[in-house]
Amino acid sequence: MMEADDLLPEGLEDRLPREAAAITRAMRAALDVLDAHGYDRVRPPLVEFEKSLAGRMDGVQPRRMFRFVDPASLRTLALRSDITPQIGRIAATSLAAAPRPLRLAYCGETAVIKADQLDPARERLQLGAELIGADTVAAASEIVALAVEALSAAGLTGISVDFTLPDLVDTLAEQAMPLPPEARDAVRRELDAKDAGGLKAAGGEAYLPLLYATGPFADAVEQLRAIDAGGALASRIAGLMEIAARVGDSARITLDPTERHGFEYQSWFGFTLYAEGVRGALGRGGTYLIKGSDEAATGFSLYIDQLLGALAEPAVRDTLYLPLGHDAHAAERLRGEGWRTVAQIDEGEDPVALGCTYRLEASGPVRL
Structure with a gap:
């Protein structure tokens, strides 16, 4: 029985195995597209100094961030609400000497204190790409086409793009x-x-x-x-x-x-992404200026959690039950061939109830 302390705060939710698997597949497919187009993935930290997060992009609102004092430095830290400013910081500091245009990709969790009325989620999985050092028509063309391809690879259909001029x-x-x-x-x-x-x-x-x-x-x-x-x-x-x-x-x-909504830091071009079966926008992108370095950039962000309603139900995957005393070498070989295995722990287990479709016998996998 669920106790009051077991309830999650408003705007937060668990993703159970089927949903988590769908999100992971969509995330991997989209990241593979970005990698194939030469975008190198970076992983900025979940928490930074508030001033750094708020100072790289116009329109970033510290009041939307969870903030607290760092006991080590006694400076105010913030939980990121958007990863894009962090990519700007990386481009302006650690990768300042890297050849331009610089292509970076990312994926990670973000959180806000209060959600928008149209989107109650306070935690989102943000995935995106940034083309640093260019805000030309060619850069914008590459980024829009890349965003559409990433959504298509993730399993979305009926994709539409709405252009704007901020x-x-x-x-x-x-x-x-x-x-x-x-x-x-x-x-x-x-x-x-x-x-x-x-x-x-x-x-x-x-x-x-x-x-x-x-x-x-x-x-x-x-x-x-x-x-x-x-x-x-x-x-x-x-x-x-x-x-x-x-x-x-x-x-x-x-x-x-x-x-203009959602385009607080874009410059001459912006776009919003939609798809069939998904309520509201899936993500946004456009051209912008990285504050501090005053470097032009073009990019997009997708919110992978929002894809769930439009993703096809995952196919049931065969799972091989490994009874007590099974041949460990045979099981290792079968996993190398792509089998998913579940090993028996106790007597009296029901392989079918555990989601298994095959059992490993001396002769090999046998359907249950």
Whole structure:
């Protein structure tokens, strides 16, 4: 019987064998894709100094992190809520002299004090890749295509990518569609909320056409192209077209040029990943600047736990029961051939109840 002390805190849960196995398979498949494309895996620590975690990326919020005092240094430590800033620190310090572009991959647990309303999880398994030293169209194209391939290898279908341009308002406000600095936050907010009335009230009437440049990529990019911005959007549109061409028909592409939620530290390009059977976003990516070193980078993060609902049920794997006194050398050879074995510990065990489908006899494996 479960006692009150056995309950887990809100937003945390156990992953039992079947779920844990599915997550592990998806994680390995995605990491294999990253490795095949030349991304070397790094493993930053779970805990760092708060100042370091909060100081490498814009938009990182220390108030979302679990924080405590290190008894050794008496400085404030934090449990990471995002691994990307740690990759920035590694690139700016230990690997500062490594040739660029630097390709790094990672996978590990993250935690937040309070979850988002749409996602109650407070602990997530984050997997991603970072291309350090480039935020060009070519870099963005590689990263988007890599993210789609990783999701496909993990077992996802019906993958879609939603492009956005996080710095669009700042780009247009400088000259093409002038806005005083004090009005820009309000215009960004109303564009993000898709509120035409609020946008007019905020002084952003010229930005109204951006609300309609959303949806399937081919149509939305033409709506964006039709906006008279004195050529200010030409390079952005050309970049989006090139990235979309690289993705091809491996994913459905949409465009929402004014989407800002989740893109607190991205610069000129961002994207969100979705797939059939998964509620909400699977991950995000884009271009950004590593603070401190001021180095450009492009990357993406996936949250592997969220894939569970869309992954196919794992096939039942044959398991070989090893009775007391079995031939240990034969069992070792069979494991080398790919068999999964369960050794008998006590008399009276039921091999079938333990999930076994074969029993090792003198003649070899015999089906139960």
